[in-house]
Amino acid sequence: MSGRVEALTALIASARGERKQSLESREAEEVLNVALALTVELAVSNDRIDRLERLVAELRGEPVEELRDIRYEGDVARERSEATDALLTRALRILLDPRAQAAE
Amino acid sequence: MKVRDVQHAVLPQVTAEERSRQEAVVALRRLLNARVRSGNVAAFEAEARPAFVAAHGRAPQSPDEVQQAFLMSPHYRRWSAANRAAQEMIWVSVGEPIYRDLDRMERATAELIDAPGKLGSLALDPDYDPSPEVAAVDIHLQPGGYAMDRGGHDVVAGALYECGGNVFSFGQGIGRGDSKAGVVIRLLEEAFGGFVPGKLLDIGCSAGAASAAYAAHWPDTEVHAVDLGAAMLRYAHARAESLGVGVHFHQMDASAMGFADESFDLVVSHNLMHEIGEAKRRAMFRESLRLVRPGGIVIHQDVAIRNQPTIVHQVERDWDTHFNGEVHWNTYATADLAADMRAAGFAPESIVEHDLAALQGFANNRWYAISARKPAA
Numbered sequence: 413m414s415g416r417v418e419a420l421t422a423l424i425a426s427a428r429g430e431r432k433q434s435l436e437s438r439e440a441e442e443v444l445n446v447a448l449a450l451t452v453e454l455a456v457s458n459d460r461i462d463r464l465e466r467l468v469a470e471l472r473g474e475p476v477e478e479l480r481d482i483r484y485e486g487d488v489a490r491e492r493s494e495a496t497d498a499l500l501t502r503a504l505r506i507l508l509d510p511r512a513q514a515a516e
Numbered sequence: 517m518k519v520r521d522v523q524h525a526v527l528p529q530v531t532a533e534e535r536s537r538q539e540a541v542v543a544l545r546r547l548l549n550a551r552v553r554s555g556n557v558a559a560f561e562a563e564a565r566p567a568f569v570a571a572h573g574r575a576p577q578s579p580d581e582v583q584q585a586f587l588m589s590p591h592y593r594r595w596s597a598a599n600r601a602a603q604e605m606i607w608v609s610v611g612e613p614i615y616r617d618l619d620r621m622e623r624a625t626a627e628l629i630d631a632p633g634k635l636g637s638l639a640l641d642p643d644y645d646p647s648p649e650v651a652a653v654d655i656h657l658q659p660g661g662y663a664m665d666r667g668g669h670d671v672v673a674g675a676l677y678e679c680g681g682n683v684f685s686f687g688q689g690i691g692r693g694d695s696k697a698g699v700v701i702r703l704l705e706e707a708f709g710g711f712v713p714g715k716l717l718d719i720g721c722s723a724g725a726a727s728a729a730y731a732a733h734w735p736d737t738e739v740h741a742v743d744l745g746a747a748m749l750r751y752a753h754a755r756a757e758s759l760g761v762g763v764h765f766h767q768m769d770a771s772a773m774g775f776a777d778e779s780f781d782l783v784v785s786h787n788l789m790h791e792i793g794e795a796k797r798r799a800m801f802r803e804s805l806r807l808v809r810p811g812g813i814v815i816h817q818d819v820a821i822r823n824q825p826t827i828v829h830q831v832e833r834d835w836d837t838h839f840n841g842e843v844h845w846n847t848y849a850t851a852d853l854a855a856d857m858r859a860a861g862f863a864p865e866s867i868v869e870h871d872l873a874a875l876q877g878f879a880n881n882r883w884y885a886i887s888a889r890k891p892a893a
Contacts, residue, residue, distance in 0.1 A: 416612060416616055419612050424659075426660040434587070434597035434600060435597045444598065445601045448601045455536065460536070
């Protein structure tokens with residue numbers, strides 16, 4: 413097989429036995445698993461960004477620290493700030509949700 | 517010879533992204549071990565014991581009660597849940613490249629196994645039904661377990677074992693330069709006058725890393741290795757051939773091996789005792805004595821989880837039994853192995869238990885070993 417999803421599916425399907433949980437809530441433990449997996453994926457992305465920064469710095473003939481320290485002002489700064497706000501709004505949407513907890 | 521992180525033809529060819537993912541899992545596990553697990557015993561005193569006393573009116577006494585108390589500690593539960601998740605991520609991080617690259621790996625295996633003039637050999641036994649106490653369990657959550665065999669030139673079990681073992685070990689702080697075979701070779705130099713075997717048996721060889729290391733270290737030694745899984749042994753054999761060392765691999769049960777009496781000068785096992793139950797371990801000890809020649813040496817090496825200072829430390833260390841598929845972890849940790857060696861027939865005065873420093877890694881990384889020498893005829 414050569415596809416990544418196919419490979420992952422074969423691996424996941426081969427696991428046997430019961431999965432013993434540690435937290436009191438199965439749902440909480442599953443969310444923790446998703447969060448940790450996303451943390452690892454973030455590390456993978458950071459690794460890729462770091463590699464690109466170093467390559468671009470090399471092409472520009474300057475230290476990578478200088479490339480990373482480029483500051484933006486005016487419209488570009490506002491655009492970047494708005495992008496950060498939007499990311500946080502997406503990530504923390506549940507904290508902003510106006511709906512009350514439904515009764516059981 | 518390096519043992520961990522060795523490059524050879526049967527390893528999956530990982531992409532940069534897959535390598536980053538494995539390194540991230542190593543880092544996650546290192547953090548969990550060094551910064552979170554290290555607080556478990558303190559959390560027992562601060563959270564677990566008071567919660568148990570509040571519920572039962574007395575302190576926990578038995579290992580089962582200490583385990584119940586640990587699960588009342590939010591700190592322990594959070595670490596346990598995260599550690600289980602991290603262990604499962606080991607297998608995702610190494611399993612994806614293995615299954616993705618499997619066609620090429622199986623072709624490489626076929627070429628190496630079927631090559632004329634190869635250095636070692638592979639003897640699979642189609643009539644052998646791998647012992648269910650090992651084969652039926654996903655030990656340390658390795659998907660499919662040690663004996664999974666998909667037929668043909670399948671090597672998944674061996675590749676998972678080697679690649680997952682590296683990610684696990686580096687996350688434990690075990691150095692890339694550490695080697696269980698190297699630790700035994702050092703023990704032979706320091707405690708057995710630099711004993712060099714003419715013929716060596718490695719019981720429970722799994723992916724064959726130690727077997728290949730012995731063959732590389734002692735090129736004139738005839739190295740034999742036994743395991744229960746066909747795909748594990750296929751991988752081990754192809755791995756050794758790719759590295760240019762000759763090892764003779766056999767599919768056999770550790771409790772009943774088909775070699776003639778007194779066939780070997782040195783009989784070793786690495787991390788086998790904690791993977792098998794009491795009866796099989798005792799039978800394996802008897803087989804070790806039967807198979808070693810008079811004057812020969814037996815060394816069984818394993819993880820250094822024995823002799824914990826308190827019952828709380830012992831139960832904390834026993835997490836693997838409950839959450840990591842290491843069903844014999846506690847049996848091994850609490851067994852009187854010297855008594856078992858005596859019962860197997862080894863001379864009491866020859867039996868020595870060793871607390872061995874790792875060759876490389878964190879300063880507190882240790883290995884356990886028990887050795888004995890068969891009296892010369």
